[in-house]
Amino acid sequence: MSQAAFPALRLRRTRAAAWSRRLHAETVVTPADLIWPLFIVEGTGVEEPIATMPGVSRWSVDLIAKRALEARALGIPAIALFPNTPAGLRTEDGREALNPDNLMCRAIRAIKDAAPEIGVLTDVALDPYTAHGHDGLVDAAGYVLNDATKAVLVDQALNQARAGADIIAPSDMMDGRVTAIRAALEADGHVNVQIMAYAAKYASAFYGPFRDAVGSRGRLSGDKKSYQMDPGNGDEALREVALDLAEGADSVMVKPGLAYLDIIWRVKQAFQVPVFAYQVSGEYAMIEAAVAAGAGDRDALVLETMTAFKRAGCAGVLSYHAPHAARLLGR
Ligand SMILES: NCC(=O)CCC(=O)O
Numbered sequence: 033m034s035q036a037a038f039p040a041l042r043l044r045r046t047r048a049a050a051w052s053r054r055l056h057a058e059t060v061v062t063p064a065d066l067i068w069p070l071f072i073v074e075g076t077g078v079e080e081p082i083a084t085m086p087g088v089s090r091w092s093v094d095l096i097a098k099r100a101l102e103a104r105a106l107g108i109p110a111i112a113l114f115p116n117t118p119a120g121l122r123t124e125d126g127r128e129a130l131n132p133d134n135l136m137c138r139a140i141r142a143i144k145d146a147a148p149e150i151g152v153l154t155d156v157a158l159d160p161y162t163a164h165g166h167d168g169l170v171d172a173a174g175y176v177l178n179d180a181t182k183a184v185l186v187d188q189a190l191n192q193a194r195a196g197a198d199i200i201a202p203s204d205m206m207d208g209r210v211t212a213i214r215a216a217l218e219a220d221g222h223v224n225v226q227i228m229a230y231a232a233k234y235a236s237a238f239y240g241p242f243r244d245a246v247g248s249r250g251r252l253s254g255d256k257k258s259y260q261m262d263p264g265n266g267d268e269a270l271r272e273v274a275l276d277l278a279e280g281a282d283s284v285m286v287k288p289g290l291a292y293l294d295i296i297w298r299v300k301q302a303f304q305v306p307v308f309a310y311q312v313s314g315e316y317a318m319i320e321a322a323v324a325a326g327a328g329d330r331d332a333l334v335l336e337t338m339t340a341f342k343r344a345g346c347a348g349v350l351s352y353h354a355p356h357a358a359r360l361l362g363r
């Protein structure tokens with residue numbers, strides 16, 4: 033294709049006026065692109081601020097229902113739930129994950145009562161329930177067992193679906209769990225419950241504040257490198273995504289977000305499926321730290337990062353800044 037040369041071609045011409053910039057925008061973010069992750073804690077009327085995530089709190093079940101109403105008012109289609117399980121209920125086998133009256137299930141029911149039109153995404157992994165802070169069952173040497181964990185995750189997913197979850201999101205990185213969860217959901221009648229697989233989840237340093245939020249930081253022995261991915265690996269991410277899609281995932285996630293835009297792009301180009309990014313706790317904290325230091329403007333940083341995720345190919349973004357972004361976008 034031949035194109036004009038300067039001065040016939042001036043790329044600044046279409047940037048000169050605001051109306052024209054809007055007209056030529058290639059990427060548009062709306063509140064419908066957002067999923068809002070929320071932390072749940074026991075009690076009534078409880079809001080517990082999370083020190084490493086200024087502006088983010090844990091909420092008791094009654095107040096979580098209010099957040100769902102807030103999401104609805106802001107045009108946010110879905111929320112994601114993460115429980116801070118009381119210390120006394122954390123065990124080696126994480127069995128509280130299977131309790132039909134656990135914090136997660138009570139929160140799902142409260143949200144479905146208050147705002148049934150809001151999608152509820154639930155995390156499948158054992159880390160908020162285990163005494164050792166790992167996502168699965170560990171053997172005597174501290175290795176996270178794949179197949180034994182997978183069996184528990186299936187029961188955890190069913191427990192969530194029976195409470196009313198709309199999207200089951202396995203974040204554990206065990207091999208083969210999507211097949212097993214899909215089969216169990218079908219057999220139990222949950223044919224329209226979706227699976228969003230955390231397909232390419234990296235062993236990242238950006239999860240620190242999240243571990244504070246769910247209370248697993250001090251517990252974690254060792255690291256998660258035997259199940260989460262090496263940050264240097266890109267081809268392997270495509271294999272992870274291919275496997276989860278073949279197993280029946282409806283959508284896939286790349287996590288963390290901003291440092292992995294190339295992975296999002298490669299996944300979208302290779303598979304043309306719905307890809308979601310998780311802008312994780314450490315990314316949230318970085319933006320807030322920049323704002324607190326006077327080094328950046330929150331509104332601009334939030335909107336620019338959201339736009340970057342969409343440009344890279346995302347169908348949507350899980351972000352702790354979701355309500356803030358929705359407020360900005362709804363103006
Ligand atoms: N399974 C969910 C997460 O691990 C979230 C991590 C974060 O926000 O840092």
Ligand SMILES: [Mg+2]
Nearest residue numbers: 205206207272
């Ligand atoms: Mg996998």
